[in-house]
Structure formats: C-alpha cells, structure tokens
Amino acid sequence: MGNPDHPLPTPSTQAGREGLAALLARPGRAVVALDFDGTLADIVPDPEQSRAHPGAVPALSALAPRVASVAVITGRPAALAVRYGGFAGVPGLDHLVVLGHYGAERWDAVTGTVEAPDPHPGVEAALAELPAVLEQSGAGSGTWIEEKGRAVAVHTRRASAPQAAFDALRGPLGDLAARHGLIVEPGRLVLELRPPGVDKGVALAEYVRATGAEAVLYAGDDLGDLAAYAAVEELRTAGTAGLLVCSGTEVPELAERADLLVSGPAEVVGLLEALAQQLGTP
Numbered sequence: 001m002g003n004p005d006h007p008l009p010t011p012s013t014q015a016g017r018e019g020l021a022a023l024l025a026r027p028g029r030a031v032v033a034l035d036f037d038g039t040l041a042d043i044v045p046d047p048e049q050s051r052a053h054p055g056a057v058p059a060l061s062a063l064a065p066r067v068a069s070v071a072v073i074t075g076r077p078a079a080l081a082v083r084y085g086g087f088a089g090v091p092g093l094d095h096l097v098v099l100g101h102y103g104a105e106r107w108d109a110v111t112g113t114v115e116a117p118d119p120h121p122g123v124e125a126a127l128a129e130l131p132a133v134l135e136q137s138g139a140g141s142g143t144w145i146e147e148k149g150r151a152v153a154v155h156t157r158r159a160s161a162p163q164a165a166f167d168a169l170r171g172p173l174g175d176l177a178a179r180h181g182l183i184v185e186p187g188r189l190v191l192e193l194r195p196p197g198v199d200k201g202v203a204l205a206e207y208v209r210a211t212g213a214e215a216v217l218y219a220g221d222d223l224g225d226l227a228a229y230a231a232v233e234e235l236r237t238a239g240t241a242g243l244l245v246c247s248g249t250e251v252p253e254l255a256e257r258a259d260l261l262v263s264g265p266a267e268v269v270g271l272l273e274a275l276a277q278q279l280g281t282p
Contacts, residue, residue: 016259019243038221061092103203122180151194201227
C-alpha cells in the first residue's frame with residue numbers, strides 16, 4: 001500500500017481530511033469527479049488545442065478500478081472531451097463517465113456512446129446574433145466564438161486587452177442571453193451562453209446519488225466549478241464525506257473554499273497517482 005515517491009498530500013481542513021479518509025477506507029463507495037480544462041488539461045489560448053495532461057489517462061486507468069466511479073464533468077460536449085482526453089477504448093477505464101455540457105450529455109466508457117437531449121433553440125438564435133453583438137460591444141479584435149452545440153462561448157484570451165474585452169462583453173452578452181432564454185456562465189477570460197437549469201453542481205449531486213456513493217472527491221479550477229463545490233458542501237451536510245480540490249490559484253473564490261490546493265494539472269495527475277498507489281490492488 002502506498003509509494004513514498006507519491007505521498008498523499010494532507011488537506012488543510014477537517015472536512016477535507018475526513019473526506020479523504022472516507023475515500024481511502026471505502027473506495028468501492030467513492031466517486032472521483034474532475035473538471036477537464038484547467039484540471040486534467042492545461043489552459044491553452046486556443047480551446048481546440050486543449051489535450052489532457054500526458055499522465056492523466058494512465059493515472060485515471062490506475063485509479064478507476066479501485067473506486068466506484070470516475071466522472072469527468074465539463075462544459076464541453078461529451079464527445080469532444082472524450083476525444084481531447086483520449087478516454088475511449090482505454091483498458092481500465094470501464095468505470096469512467098464523461099458528463100458533458102454540465103451534465104446534459106453523458107458518455108459511458110462501457111458503451112462508448114453519448115446520451116443527450118435535443119438542443120435548446122436559444123443557442124442557435126444567440127449564435128446568429130453574436131458577430132453583430134461583438135462588433136458593437138467595443139471589445140476589440142481577438143475575441144473568438146466557440147460553437148459547442150448546446151452552448152456557445154466567447155473567449156477573450158487572444159484579445160489585445162483580454163480582461164478589458166471580457167469586461168466589455170459581460171453586459172451585451174447578458175442581454176443577448178436573456179433575449180433567448182439562456183444564462184451567461186463566466187470563466188477565466190471566457191463567457192459562455194447556455195440553457196438554464198444545468199450546472200456542474202446539479203450534474204455531480206445527481207451522479208453521486210445515483211451511484212450511492214458515501215464519499216466524493218471533486219477537483220476543479222474555475223468559476224463554473226463553484227456549483228460543484230456547493231453540491232459537495234451540501235452532500236456533506238447529508239452525511240456524504242467530501243474532498244474539494246482546487247487546481248491552481250487563479251480563481252480566489254474557488255481556492256478559498258478548497259480543502260486541498262494543487263498547482264495545476266500536473267499535480268492533479270500526481271494526486272490521482274498517489275490515490276491509486278495508496279489503494280493498492282483492486
């Protein structure tokens with residue numbers, strides 16, 4: 001059991017230490033849930049170039065058979081996250097699911113198929129108006145539209161003044177979203193328009209209840225992960241042990257609520273490796 005080369009870090013809070021202890025004591029009743037971008041994959045200027053950290057799939061393959069389930073919860077389409085993550089057809093990942101579009105889509109490694117409802121009509125309507133809204137906003141050049149099928153995102157990372165462009169767009173995109181029955185989800189230099197009623201917290205809570213898990217680890221890095229944090233905190237009050245991991249410190253609202261801080265995807269992978277080694281042979 002365990003390997004001194006990969007020691008498990010100690011959470012900074014009592015609730016986090018209890019969550020980790022419960023996961024280690026009853027791994028067959030534990031869910032490990034992770035965001036994708038910024039958690040399993042480094043943030044890159046072009047989201048289409050995002051790929052999982054090279055050690056992510058081996059670490060997940062080692063850990064997945066030792067716990068009840070591993071879930072990747074992302075705002076990306078499920079099929080895209082599977083492709084960028086390299087999750088399909090990997091031995092040992094039978095216990096992996098990808099909950100895409102904040103849980104509106106589900107890909108299961110066992111079947112290799114995606115289950116999804118019909119898209120919200122407001123997304124297509126908002127997308128049609130977006131170029132004009134961006135031009136009128138004064139956000140400047142370098143903003144980039146990412147079509148996500150069930151959502152649409154505007155990135156400002158490549159703008160000449162990324163934060164100024166982000167700030168200039170919040171109001172106009174909020175108005176656009178409201179006209180079409182959507183909400184705006186802010187992230188790190190990205191604003192996403194998507195249907196209401198789905199978020200990572202709803203997806204995580206439903207999945208934990210469906211699996212009957214007694215312990216849950218959730219790792220994320222951005223504002224969209226706050227809902228998942230809140231879900232874990234609520235599950236704790238109902239008796240489910242939980243461990244909140246923050247990947248990086250770029251989002252203080254998340255880092256301040258975390259039980260365990262790691263520097264980024266490389267250290268997230270290290271944590272997964274350490275858990276797998278600590279749990280030993282399934």
